[in-house]
Amino acid sequence: MKTILSPNRREQSATNERGKLFSYTIPMDPCDLFVFYQSQRTSSTGQRFYWKNSDGSFRIVGSGIAATFTSKSPERRFEHIQQQWDKLLQDAHIENKYDIPGTGPLLFGGFSFDIDQIPADEWSSFGDSLFYLPEIMITCLDEQYFLTMNQFGALDQREGEFLKQWVKQMKGKPNPFPKLLTQKEYDVEGWLQSVEEVVDELQNTDMQKVVLARKLQLDFAEPLQSETIIDQLLSEQPSSYVFSMEAEDSCFLGASPERLVEKVNQRVLSTCLAGSIARGKSEQEDKKLGNDLLHDSKNLFEHGLVVSMIEDALRPFCEELLIPNQPNLMKKPYIQHLYTPVEGRAKKESSIFAMVQSLHPTPALGGVPTRPAMKMIRDKENMDRGFYGSPIGWTDYRGNGEFIVGIRSGLTKGSSAFLYAGCGLVSDSIADKELIETRIKFQPMLRAFGKESL
Numbered sequence: 379m380k381t382i383l384s385p386n387r388r389e390q391s392a393t394n395e396r397g398k399l400f401s402y403t404i405p406m407d408p409c410d411l412f413v414f415y416q417s418q419r420t421s422s423t424g425q426r427f428y429w430k431n432s433d434g435s436f437r438i439v440g441s442g443i444a445a446t447f448t449s450k451s452p453e454r455r456f457e458h459i460q461q462q463w464d465k466l467l468q469d470a471h472i473e474n475k476y477d478i479p480g481t482g483p484l485l486f487g488g489f490s491f492d493i494d495q496i497p498a499d500e501w502s503s504f505g506d507s508l509f510y511l512p513e514i515m516i517t518c519l520d521e522q523y524f525l526t527m528n529q530f531g532a533l534d535q536r537e538g539e540f541l542k543q544w545v546k547q548m549k550g551k552p553n554p555f556p557k558l559l560t561q562k563e564y565d566v567e568g569w570l571q572s573v574e575e576v577v578d579e580l581q582n583t584d585m586q587k588v589v590l591a592r593k594l595q596l597d598f599a600e601p602l603q604s605e606t607i608i609d610q611l612l613s614e615q616p617s618s619y620v621f622s623m624e625a626e627d628s629c630f631l632g633a634s635p636e637r638l639v640e641k642v643n644q645r646v647l648s649t650c651l652a653g654s655i656a657r658g659k660s661e662q663e664d665k666k667l668g669n670d671l672l673h674d675s676k677n678l679f680e681h682g683l684v685v686s687m688i689e690d691a692l693r694p695f696c697e698e699l700l701i702p703n704q705p706n707l708m709k710k711p712y713i714q715h716l717y718t719p720v721e722g723r724a725k726k727e728s729s730i731f732a733m734v735q736s737l738h739p740t741p742a743l744g745g746v747p748t749r750p751a752m753k754m755i756r757d758k759e760n761m762d763r764g765f766y767g768s769p770i771g772w773t774d775y776r777g778n779g780e781f782i783v784g785i786r787s788g789l790t791k792g793s794s795a796f797l798y799a800g801c802g803l804v805s806d807s808i809a810d811k812e813l814i815e816t817r818i819k820f821q822p823m824l825r826a827f828g829k830e831s832l
């Protein structure tokens with residue numbers, strides 16, 4: 379079981395009990411949220427987050443931490459975060475005239491993949507659950523911009539006006555990458571061996587699927603700055619979610635194609651994503667590969683398990699749930715996936731945290747059945763996934779929110795970076811093919827770190 383939390387973090391957690399929250403939201407002129415993130419480097423490194431949804435219609439950036447939320451009881455972390463959040467909101471003073479999701483007090487953060495894995499040093503700043511209520515936040519929904527300020531103790535509203543003027547004048551480009559010194563692909567032979575052992579289990583037991591991941595390490599000559607990587611992700615992965623969450627000297631970031639769950643008022647959206655193939659070099663080859671994927675029994679099985687699980691997990695929270703019978707293709711640079719969109723109408727009392735808890739991990743990252751698959755991952759992967767493959771996202775004080783699955787992602791810590799990629803193993807998986815699939819999945823993050831390929 380993990381017990382992390384630096385003294386610094388514990389102190390910040392205590393601010394939750396420090397008194398009344400004052401939160402205040404005002405509209406503002408259009409600005410570049412990413413430039414704002416950059417501009418906060420000197421004042422707030424380690425305390426920033428950035429989020430862009432897949433079509434770019436919703437973006438948020440946060441800087442400074444008004445309160446940190448963690449849970450002392452890993453088994454009950456989802457409820458604990460929710461309880462602390464509800465408690466804080468109970469007597470908060472909120473001034474927000476705008477009925478816009480993602481404005482006003484908002485929590486941004488995520489959960490680790492597996493509370494029972496032995497924690498790795500590189501993830502020490504994140505723990506099992508970590509959420510921030512930002513001091514300053516800019517929200518952009520459909521090109522409408524809002525500034526939210528959160529503070530314990532009365533807020534001087536003139537600060538907001540001052541900040542708005544200041545944001546208007548911001549400019550800048552991120553620094554270039556520091557020099558790459560070494561690159562390490564962890565024990566490929568050992569990983570292939572683990573894949574074969576897992577496949578053997580899948581052929582000889584009731585287990586149907588296990589997702590096995592691996593990691594790469596890159597070491598640079600100087601500390602990494604998260605904005606350098608986000609800048610690359612924003613230009614190279616425009617149709618993915620782009621996210622970053624800093625914690626002390628670390629940052630978890632990536633460009634994920636996979637929504638776990640979105641809830642706005644009662645509308646619920648989720649995504650079943652599993653089954654993969656490369657992109658073609660020509661349009662014709664690309665079409666052929668896509669078509670092969672749509673008819674490939676191994677990939678269809680890998681995908682179908684995700685659809686059934688998501689359906690079962692969301693059903694109790696929804697009055698209505700719509701799921702197509704056949705998957706589509708989702709095409710991203712380097713990769714195409716089998717994709718089934720899910721749409722539902724939430725029951726009035728359904729909370730996004732409860733849905734996240736029930737969905738995590740889907741068989742796109744865990745396996746079927748979940749518990750034995752998680753044990754298998756713990757035993758065979760030889761690493762701590764940390765926040766890789768986990769729910770990361772936001773929820774506002776009105777209960778709207780969105781969480782994605784933190785894949786196509788990596789962690790920076792000082793001058794090192796750790797990149798992660800996994801693949802869904804089923805009984806007819808072939809180890810070498812799965813290795814190639816993980817190589818394709820590393821590609822976007824490698825490029826974001828200035829590397830062409832492995």
Ligand SMILES: C=C(O[C@H]1C=CC=C(C(=O)O)[C@@H]1O)C(=O)O
Nearest residue numbers: 652653654742785799800801802
């Ligand atoms: C585990 C990852 O991808 C998942 C999501 C989509 C397709 C997958 C697959 O085909 O294996 C994986 O289940 C990853 O990108 O690290």
Ligand SMILES: [Mg+2]
Nearest residue numbers: 653654801802
């Ligand atoms: Mg796969």
